[in-house]
Amino acid sequence: MVTNDVGDLTRKKDVEKALRGADCVFNLASFGMSGKEMLQFGRVDEVNINGTCHILEACIEFGIRRLVYVSTYNVVFGGKEIVNGNETLPYFPIDDHVDPYGRSKSIAEQLVLKYNGRPLKKNNGKCLYTCAIRPAAIYGPGEERHFPRIISFAKLGLLPFRIGDANVKTDWVYVDNLVLALVLASMGLLDDIPMNGGHPVAAGQPYFISDGSPINSFEFLQPLLRSLDYDLPKASLGVPHALLLGKIFQGIYTLLYPWLNRWWLPHPFILPAEVYKVGVTHYFSFLKAKEELGYAPIVTPREGMAATISYWQDRKRNSLDGPTIYAWLFCIIGMATLFCAACLPDIGPVPLFKAISLFVFRSMRMTRTVFLLATAAHIGEAMYAWRLAKRVDPVNARGWFWQTFALGIFSLRFLLKRAKK
Numbered sequence: 001m002v003t004n005d006v007g008d009l010t011r012k013k014d015v016e017k018a019l020r021g022a023d024c025v026f027n028l029a030s031f032g033m034s035g036k037e038m039l040q041f042g043r044v045d046e047v048n049i050n051g052t053c054h055i056l057e058a059c060i061e062f063g064i065r066r067l068v069y070v071s072t073y074n075v076v077f078g079g080k081e082i083v084n085g086n087e088t089l090p091y092f093p094i095d096d097h098v099d100p101y102g103r104s105k106s107i108a109e110q111l112v113l114k115y116n117g118r119p120l121k122k123n124n125g126k127c128l129y130t131c132a133i134r135p136a137a138i139y140g141p142g143e144e145r146h147f148p149r150i151i152s153f154a155k156l157g158l159l160p161f162r163i164g165d166a167n168v169k170t171d172w173v174y175v176d177n178l179v180l181a182l183v184l185a186s187m188g189l190l191d192d193i194p195m196n197g198g199h200p201v202a203a204g205q206p207y208f209i210s211d212g213s214p215i216n217s218f219e220f221l222q223p224l225l226r227s228l229d230y231d232l233p234k235a236s237l238g239v240p241h242a243l244l245l246g247k248i249f250q251g252i253y254t255l256l257y258p259w260l261n262r263w264w265l266p267h268p269f270i271l272p273a274e275v276y277k278v279g280v281t282h283y284f285s286f287l288k289a290k291e292e293l294g295y296a297p298i299v300t301p302r303e304g305m306a307a308t309i310s311y312w313q314d315r316k317r318n319s320l321d322g323p324t325i326y327a328w329l330f331c332i333i334g335m336a337t338l339f340c341a342a343c344l345p346d347i348g349p350v351p352l353f354k355a356i357s358l359f360v361f362r363s364m365r366m367t368r369t370v371f372l373l374a375t376a377a378h379i380g381e382a383m384y385a386w387r388l389a390k391r392v393d394p395v396n397a398r399g400w401f402w403q404t405f406a407l408g409i410f411s412l413r414f415l416l417k418r419a420k421k
Helices: 012-019 036-037 039-062 099-114 147-155 175-187 217-227 239-255 272-279 287-293 301-315 325-343 348-360 364-392 394-407 409-420
Strands: 025-029 066-070 083-086 128-133 137-139 161-163 172-174 205-208 235-236 283-285
Touching: 012 039, 012 217, 012 272, 025 039, 025 325, 036 039, 036 239, 039 066, 039 325, 066 175, 066 364, 083 099, 099 128, 099 394, 137 175, 137 301, 147 301, 161 272, 172 301, 172 364, 175 205, 175 217, 175 239, 175 287, 205 287, 217 272, 235 239, 325 364, 325 394, 325 409, 348 364, 364 394, 364 409, 394 409
Parallel strands: 025 066, 066 128, 083 283, 128 205, 137 172, 161 235
Antiparallel strands: none
């Protein structure tokens, strides 16, 4: 049975309502995988641990016989290199995790696997069968955790360097391959398959799932960023220095804890756990999933990246494009300085702004003239952008107007480029 209920995983009643009448549950819910959510410790545990407990209890209560739990590589990885690892690796020590996400997912996975074989209340003589799928970093059309953040940073020019050596390799998994693994895992929990002798082959087992092609993360992202005309990082930052930077951001955002869930607070540039994910080699074999579940990737990395590129190119065509943050700072600070120097009395920092303007333009008359001409140019460019956008990008016409009003030619050139295509 498939249900479409919407609710809060941390509310037991919502979970019970959603699972009542189901025969197999896929627990894909999680919180705190990346960005500022990683620092919301209470919410991470509430969703990843308490929410999983609610699902387990509901399965036992309602006689649900199969549970497939979507886990993570981080239950065994915590910053130490792993080359072609497998399911025999021990769990990374709970107290040594640098982020609450890996710790909470490890606890939840162990709970799920320990529940395997528990008797059900409503099916006499029957029990709950569970397994855990440990996917690599997920990519593909519609993925909303990794790529949107990476691409937004690239768009703003905030990907100044790579992290770690060029020979560092990690795993990725295309979304269709992951869905295949989940379906096979659910079938592996069936106890009525004759060839398995009535014992589900996947019961109580974890499985690593990937495309099977470990690659450097920045090399993997390069075709996508290039297809979107975004600059690729050329410089490289060592893991120790990146960790220091991550700890600085972690400290700053910890002070901002009360506002972490506010929309206006951007994601931190990098956090320590994310440094390890991209800067330290860790990839795993899916041999166990192949032998026991019959898993093999149906989409190659080349095909998966091609589909992802097509999705993001369409998404870019339908969105408001623009310059890097450096152009924003140049225009906003420049126009604000000119306005203060040309129009405001000598209070606060205004004398300093006037001194800068006089150094550049030699006289207050020239300063005021330049400000008026710049303002007129921005207004004219904004009006032209609005009219042009009405033809080539009507959905975002208002956005093009205001962006071009603020940035002038720095914004208009992106619209002109779109109009030529």
